[in-house]
Amino acid sequence: xxxxxxxxxxxxxxxxxxxxxxxxxxxxxxxxxxxxxxxxxxxxxxxxxxxxxxxxxxxxxxxxxxxxxxxxxxxxxxxxxxxxxxxxxxxxxxxxxxxxxxxxxxxxxxxxxxxxxxxxxxxxxxxxxxxxxxxxxxxxxxxxxxxxxxxxxxxxxxxxxxxxxxxxxxxxxxxxxxxxxxxxxxxxxxxxxxxxxxxxxxxxxxxxxxxxxxxxxxxxxxxxxxxxxxxxxxxxxxxxxxxxxxxxxxxxxxx
Amino acid sequence: xxxxxxxxxxxxxxxxxxxxxxxxxxxxxxxxxxxxxxxxxxxxxxxxxxxxxxxxxxxxxxxxxxxxxxxxxxxxxxxxxxxxxxxxxxxxxxxxxxxxxxxxxxxxxxxxxxxxxxxxxxxxxxxxxxxxxxxxxxxxxxxxxxxxxxxxxxxxxxxxxxxxxxxxxxxxxxxxxxxxxxxxxxxxxxxxxxxxxxxxxxxxxxxxxxxxxxxxxxxxxxxxxxxxxxxxxxxxxxxxxxxxxxxxxxx
Numbered sequence: 380x381x382x383x384x385x386x387x388x389x390x391x392x393x394x395x396x397x398x399x400x401x402x403x404x405x406x407x408x409x410x411x412x413x414x415x416x417x418x419x420x421x422x423x424x425x426x427x428x429x430x431x432x433x434x435x436x437x438x439x440x441x442x443x444x445x446x447x448x449x450x451x452x453x454x455x456x457x458x459x460x461x462x463x464x465x466x467x468x469x470x471x472x473x474x475x476x477x478x479x480x481x482x483x484x485x486x487x488x489x490x491x492x493x494x495x496x497x498x499x500x501x502x503x504x505x506x507x508x509x510x511x512x513x514x515x516x517x518x519x520x521x522x523x524x525x526x527x528x529x530x531x532x533x534x535x536x537x538x539x540x541x542x543x544x545x546x547x548x549x550x551x552x553x554x555x556x557x558x559x560x561x562x563x564x565x566x567x568x569x570x571x572x573x574x575x576x577x578x579x580x581x582x583x584x585x586x587x588x589x590x591x592x593x594x595x596x597x598x599x600x601x602x603x604x605x606x607x608x609x610x611x612x613x614x615x616x617x618x619x620x621x622x623x624x625x626x627x628x629x630x631x632x633x634x
Numbered sequence: 635x636x637x638x639x640x641x642x643x644x645x646x647x648x649x650x651x652x653x654x655x656x657x658x659x660x661x662x663x664x665x666x667x668x669x670x671x672x673x674x675x676x677x678x679x680x681x682x683x684x685x686x687x688x689x690x691x692x693x694x695x696x697x698x699x700x701x702x703x704x705x706x707x708x709x710x711x712x713x714x715x716x717x718x719x720x721x722x723x724x725x726x727x728x729x730x731x732x733x734x735x736x737x738x739x740x741x742x743x744x745x746x747x748x749x750x751x752x753x754x755x756x757x758x759x760x761x762x763x764x765x766x767x768x769x770x771x772x773x774x775x776x777x778x779x780x781x782x783x784x785x786x787x788x789x790x791x792x793x794x795x796x797x798x799x800x801x802x803x804x805x806x807x808x809x810x811x812x813x814x815x816x817x818x819x820x821x822x823x824x825x826x827x828x829x830x831x832x833x834x835x836x837x838x839x840x841x842x843x844x845x846x847x848x849x850x851x852x853x854x855x856x857x858x859x860x861x862x863x864x865x866x867x868x869x870x871x872x873x874x875x876x877x878x879x880x881x882x883x884x885x
Binding site for chain 1: 656693694696697717724729731732738744746
């Protein structure tokens with residue numbers, strides 16, 4: 380296992396795109412803290428970075444990388460290596476490099492400017508979101524052999540989770556505002572990793588007061604330790620389930 | 635009892651009623667083959683008759699729909715350790731683009747972690763050392779084939795599977811490869827070759843498996859085939875079989 384992770388990790392380092400991603404995250408994070416006199420405002424800017432760019436880069440880079448590793452996978456399969464090992468190794472190597480890029484790019488400024496529970500929370504959520512979208516990339520690239528189609532599915536997934544899902548939630552919120560749907564809303568957020576991450580951080584930023592009654596319900600649920608643990612577990616499931624499905628499919632794939 | 639054990643040891647690859655479909659296309663139809671130690675088998679047949687699929691299902695790269703594939707009496711389904719004893723040279727070797735030849739060889743060495751001394755015959759014969767800084771993407775088809783062949787023979791495998799080994803190689807290189815194949819054959823290894831160049835196989839092989847549209851048409855020793863057809867060359871013997879076979883189909 381470690382051998383494959385090492386090979387993939389070194390290959391990604393040579394690739395330099397992840398380095399550029401790390402630099403971009405660093406520039407965005409440092410400048411948003413330096414430009415805003417209020418740390419909370421800086422945190423909100425970084426939150427948007429985490430919720431939009433991190434998923435986009437993770438899912439796209441991972442998808443393209445998997446398609447480009449077809450030859451590598453084929454070569455390893457004719458060697459005495461377990462199929463599961465190849466796929467898990469690929470996933471670990473990719474997630475590891477994305478997480479490290481995030482830690483070095485955004486993690487350091489977060490720790491320096493906001494070394495409290497919010498900053499720490501943001502780092503954990505950012506890492507989890509990287510892994511979740513890498514897992515989604517594995518799922519979309521195993522679904523089809525066609526590279527363009529696979530990348531298309533990845534972009535669609537990102538669009539859905541980053542933009543469309545929010546639209547649907549807002550729409551439901553307005554349409555059904557006469558009914559007591561607040562509890563259902565909490566359940567609905569579990570269906571999107573980005574929303575889980577957003578609510579988790581917003582509640583810690585003390586801006587939840589602006590979210591009205593729904594915010595209060597969210598606070599009631601996610602604000603407790605139980606809710607916190609539950610939402611982290613849900614985020615982990617968002618990484619685990621797509622990857623397990625892709626692993627199951629990979630084990631049966633013809634190459 | 636003793637005879638049974640003897641036979642069990644001799645049979646290395648045993649494939650029983652293997653079926654494989656790609657979409658609607660049935661590539662392998664109820665294929666059964668057994669290959670023994672020390673044989674040098676030519677797997678021949680027209681394009682798209684399922685030769686490569688058969689090989690790949692033995693290697694575990696293609697998962698069969700039904701039927702069993704056994705290596706030394708153990709099913710290969712879900713197994714991986716048996717590939718330690720197989721050297722596979724693919725028809726079209728595909729390697730990571732931005733790795734150099736040296737890196738690819740190093741990587742395979744690291745993954746195999748074989749304690750045995752490496753077989754560097756082809757490595758030296760093809761002068762791979764001089765090329766080792768070249769990126770895989772820049773290589774010509776023939777050079778890629780040389781790398782594939784070197785890797786297949788490098789770890790002293792008990793079974794060699796060569797898919798179109800001489801296609802794309804220059805005459806000198808293919809002669810070197812043929813010499814190496816003969817050398818390995820004399821060591822008593824099982825060698826499986828697919829090829830369309832029947833004339834090249836004459837002094838190599840001991841058995842012929844002829845496939846057609848996903849079926850094994852026949853599996854005979856070379857002597858048997860030559861005796862039945864009365865021809866001295868394999869290519870002519872095959873042509874003879876094909877001609878006689880097609881007659882009943884004609885109006």
